[in-house]
Structures are given as C-alpha cells and as structure tokens.
Amino acid sequence: MTPDIGAQLRKGVVEHCILGLLAREPMYGWQLAEELTGPGLIASIGTLYPVLSRLRERGVVATYEQASDTGPVRKYYRLTDAGRQELDAFRAQWRPFTRAVGNMIDGSTR
Amino acid sequence: MTEAQLTPPARDYLRELDQALAGVDATTAAELRDGIAESLQGLDDAAARAHITELGDPAFVAASARGALADVAAVGPTPLPRTGTSSLAYLLSALAVFALAGFVIPVIGWIGGVVMLWISPIWRRGEKWAATLIPLGLFAAVIGVGVSAALGAAASMPRNFATYTDVSNPLLPGGYDILGITITAGWIVLPLTASGVAVWLLIRGLMRTGRLEPASTAFATAAALVFALGGFVLPVIGWFAGIAMVCASGVWRRWQKVVAVIVPVAAAAAAIVASAVIAAQAPGIVDDPTGSFQVPNPLLNQPLLLQWNVPLALWPVLPAAAALVAAWLLIEIQRGRRAHRARFRA
Numbered sequence: 172m173t174p175d176i177g178a179q180l181r182k183g184v185v186e187h188c189i190l191g192l193l194a195r196e197p198m199y200g201w202q203l204a205e206e207l208t209g210p211g212l213i214a215s216i217g218t219l220y221p222v223l224s225r226l227r228e229r230g231v232v233a234t235y236e237q238a239s240d241t242g243p244v245r246k247y248y249r250l251t252d253a254g255r256q257e258l259d260a261f262r263a264q265w266r267p268f269t270r271a272v273g274n275m276i277d278g279s280t281r
Numbered sequence: 282m283t284e285a286q287l288t289p290p291a292r293d294y295l296r297e298l299d300q301a302l303a304g305v306d307a308t309t310a311a312e313l314r315d316g317i318a319e320s321l322q323g324l325d326d327a328a329a330r331a332h333i334t335e336l337g338d339p340a341f342v343a344a345s346a347r348g349a350l351a352d353v354a355a356v357g358p359t360p361l362p363r364t365g366t367s368s369l370a371y372l373l374s375a376l377a378v379f380a381l382a383g384f385v386i387p388v389i390g391w392i393g394g395v396v397m398l399w400i401s402p403i404w405r406r407g408e409k410w411a412a413t414l415i416p417l418g419l420f421a422a423v424i425g426v427g428v429s430a431a432l433g434a435a436a437s438m439p440r441n442f443a444t445y446t447d448v449s450n451p452l453l454p455g456g457y458d459i460l461g462i463t464i465t466a467g468w469i470v471l472p473l474t475a476s477g478v479a480v481w482l483l484i485r486g487l488m489r490t491g492r493l494e495p496a497s498t499a500f501a502t503a504a505a506l507v508f509a510l511g512g513f514v515l516p517v518i519g520w521f522a523g524i525a526m527v528c529a530s531g532v533w534r535r536w537q538k539v540v541a542v543i544v545p546v547a548a549a550a551a552a553i554v555a556s557a558v559i560a561a562q563a564p565g566i567v568d569d570p571t572g573s574f575q576v577p578n579p580l581l582n583q584p585l586l587l588q589w590n591v592p593l594a595l596w597p598v599l600p601a602a603a604a605l606v607a608a609w610l611l612i613e614i615q616r617g618r619r620a621h622r623a624r625f626r627a
Contacts, residue, residue: 201320
C-alpha cells in the first residue's frame with residue numbers, strides 16, 4: 172500500500188499555509204477555501220473547517236464578525252500573537268528543510 | 282445569521298449538507314455550515330447556483346470534513362487546553378478522588394470520582410464507561426458470590442439441626458452477613474479496582490494531554506518492569522498498574538496484551554481452585570497433634586478465603602506468574618526492535 176504522497180505533504184503544511192494567508196490579512200471562510208483549493212492544498216471547503224477548529228483550539232487563530240460591503244455579516248479569521256510566533260518558527264525551519272530535502276532527492280552528483 | 286437572505290437553491294443545498302453532516306463532530310459541523318451559509322447569503326438565484334457548483338456536492342464536502350477530522354485523530358491527540366477540567370491538577374485530583382475517596386467514604390467517595398471523570402474532556406467516552414462499569418461490575422460480582430456462598434453454607438447445614446431447633450439458623454445469612462459482604466465489596470473491592478483502573482486512566486490522560494510518549498521502548502520497558510515487580514511490592518494494585526501500563530503501550534500487539542493479562546489471572550485462579558478442591562476433600566475430624574484424641578479439622582474453621590489460599594494466590598503466585606510474562610514481554614520488545622531494523626536495512 173503506497174500512501175498518497177501529495178496528501179501526506181498537504182496534511183503536513185496546510186495549517187501553516189493558513190497561518191501564512193491570515194498573516195497577510197484576516198479572511199472569511201470562503202475566501203480561505205478559494206485560496207487553498209486553487210493550488211490543491213485542500214480538497215474542498217469541508218476540509219478547511221476541521222483545520223480551522225484545530226487552529227482556534229490551539230489559540231493561533233481567532234475569529235470576529237464583521238458586516239461586509241454587500242450586506243451579510245461574515246466571520247473573519249485572524250492570526251493571534253501565538254499564531255504569528257508559530258508562523259515565524261515554521262518559516263525558520265521551512266527553507267533549510269526544503270533545501271535539505273531538495274539536495275537529497277535531486278540526485279545531485281558529488 | 283438570517284436564512285431569509287438565502288435563495289431556494291441555497292436553502293436546498295444547506296438542507297442536503299445538514300443531512301450529509303450527520304455524525305460529524307457538532308462544533309465543526311456547525312462552523313462549516315455557518316461558513317457555507319454566509320458565503321451563500323445575499324446571492325441571487327443564478328449566483329447561488331454558480332457558487333453551489335464551486336462548493337461541490339454536499340456529500341463530498343461532508344466526506345472531506347470527516348476525512349480531515351480523521352486525520353486529526355490519526356496524527357495523535359489534539360493538545361487539550363491545559364486549563365479547567367483538562368488541566369494536570371484536575372486530572373490528578375479526579376483520579377485521586379476516583380481511586381482513594383472510596384476508602385474514606387465507601388461507594389459515595391468513588392461516585393464523586395466518577396462524576397469528576399465524566400465532566401472532564403481528557404478521557405474518551407469508552408474510557409469513562411470502563412471506569413464506571415469495571416469497578417461496579419466487580420462490586421456486584423463480589424456481593425453476588427458472597428451472598429450465594431453464605432446461602433450455600435446455610436443449605437449444607439445438618440438437616441436435623443436445622444429442623445429440630447427453634448432458634449433461627451445461625452449460619453443463615455442474616456443482616457449481619459449481608460452487611461459484612463457489602464462492606465467488603467464496597468469498602469475494599471470497589472476502591473481497589475478503581476485504583477487499578479485509575480492507573481490506566483492516568484496513563485491515558487497523560488498521553489492525551491501530550492505528557493507521555495507511549496510508543497517508546499523506554500515506556501514499554503518500564504511497563505514490563507512494573508508488570509513484573511509491581512505485584513510483589515504492592516499486592517494486586519501494583520500488578521494492576523503494570524497491566525495498565527502494558528495495555529497503554531503502543532509496542533505490543535493486542536493478543537500479547539491479552540496473554541499478559543490472562544496468564545497471571547489464570548495462575549492465581551488455578552491456585553485458588555486447587556486449594557478449594559483440597560479444602561473440600563479435607564476430613565471434618567482429624568487427629569489431635571498428640572494423637573490421643575480427635576478434634577474437628579481446624580482448617581475448616583478458617584474463613585473460606587483462607588481455606589482457599591486466596592492471599593497466597595494473590596501473593597506470590599500472581600506476581601510470580603506476572604514476572605514470567607514480563608520476561609516474555611521484554612524479549613518481544615527486543616525482537617520487535619530487531620525486526621524494525623531489519624526492515625529498514627531491506
């Protein structure tokens with residue numbers, strides 16, 4: 172049984188991709204879903220909310236409600252200070268990690 | 282949020298989604314539904330239909346929510362907030378009440394502990410049921426066995442004695458005997474069992490709050506050692522602690538855990554049965570040590586628990602059998618590690 176490699180990779184990074192998106196600006200659910208389904212990081216909006224619940228339980232994401240220009244009140248997700256710290260920690264590890272993995276799998280000759 | 286701002290196709294979609302979300306964790310399901318509902322709000326019919334196409338089939342949306350929730354479970358325990366009823370202080374005090382309060386205030390103290398367990402999010406529902414039913418079941422079993430043994434003793438009374446006397450049969454289980462059995466069951470068996478279950482709950486709780494790594498060889502080795510020696514140090518409870526640790530460990534397979542539990546119990550049970558058979562065959566009248574006259578067999582004057590050598594079965598038979606099993610468990614750890622390394626080399 173070969174696990175779906177793409178799925179494993181996505182699972183590993185989707186939380187921090189959400190933190191990265193929210194670091195730019197607070198977003199509501201559908202906005203996040205569109206950003207993440209485009210590049211295939213989540214399968215559907217259904218995948219998003221369990222991840223958001225988890226992030227909120229961990230205290231790295233918080234919500235607030237705000238009326239939009241077109242009318243409906245929307246629930247926005249924003250990064251907390253703890254979330255910012257976690258994202259910084261992830262960023263610090265991500266580049267050396269991808270570099271190390273790249274070096275190993277690209278079959279470079281010594 | 283007002284559903285009035287939704288068009289009929291949007292409302293239909295949400296209704297189907299509600300059905301598809303049946304069984305999904307309620308908080309997540311509500312948040313997902315609200316999120317989708319808010320994205321459908323204020324859209325006219327055509328726009329709503331277009332958006333519904335983008336959202337995808339409700340069954341697919343619900344399935345991906347289920348998949349994502351299962352991933353969370355597979356990744357491991359979600360770190361619980363370490364406050365209130367999921368704090369370490371609460372975990373420890375709930376287990377202390379659950380295990381020990383029954384010794385102080387029989388039964389009622391234990392019930393207090395059960396309530397504390399049930400209101401905490403640390404333990405899963407199955408664990409809470411086990412914590413409630415295992416001590417309760419043993420408590421009921423001891424009362425049942427005790428009362429029926431007392432009734433059996435009364436039935437085996439010499440008939441002529443029982444029939445020709447006006448005084449009530451002294452061996453019939455009177456209020457006094459029933460009280461004694463109930464006190465033994467409620468004051469000793471219940472909290473003793475609860476203490477064993479509490480060790481298991483402690484390990485599960487520490488795992489769930491991310492304070493314990495059960496898959497490690499170090500934990501498994503510690504579990505095997507507690508399993509081997511616990512029963513010698515603290516009769517029965519120490520062995521319970523070993524069982525709890527062995528069962529919590531991620532190293533052994535289920536059948537190995539079952540063997541680890543059954544073998545010492547079987548050894549102790551065999552010892553008790555053998556003694557009971559010997560006691561049953563013991564003559565009622567034996568020679569006095571001086572050999573000059575005969576006396577009633579003093580063995581049969583002892584309480585049944587002593588006649589059946591129950592204390593001996595619990596110490597040292599049970600821990601000795603457990604020690605043998607623990608040696609096997611330790612060998613299995615080593616074998617597992619070798620197999621693991623071989624797989625990596627292959």
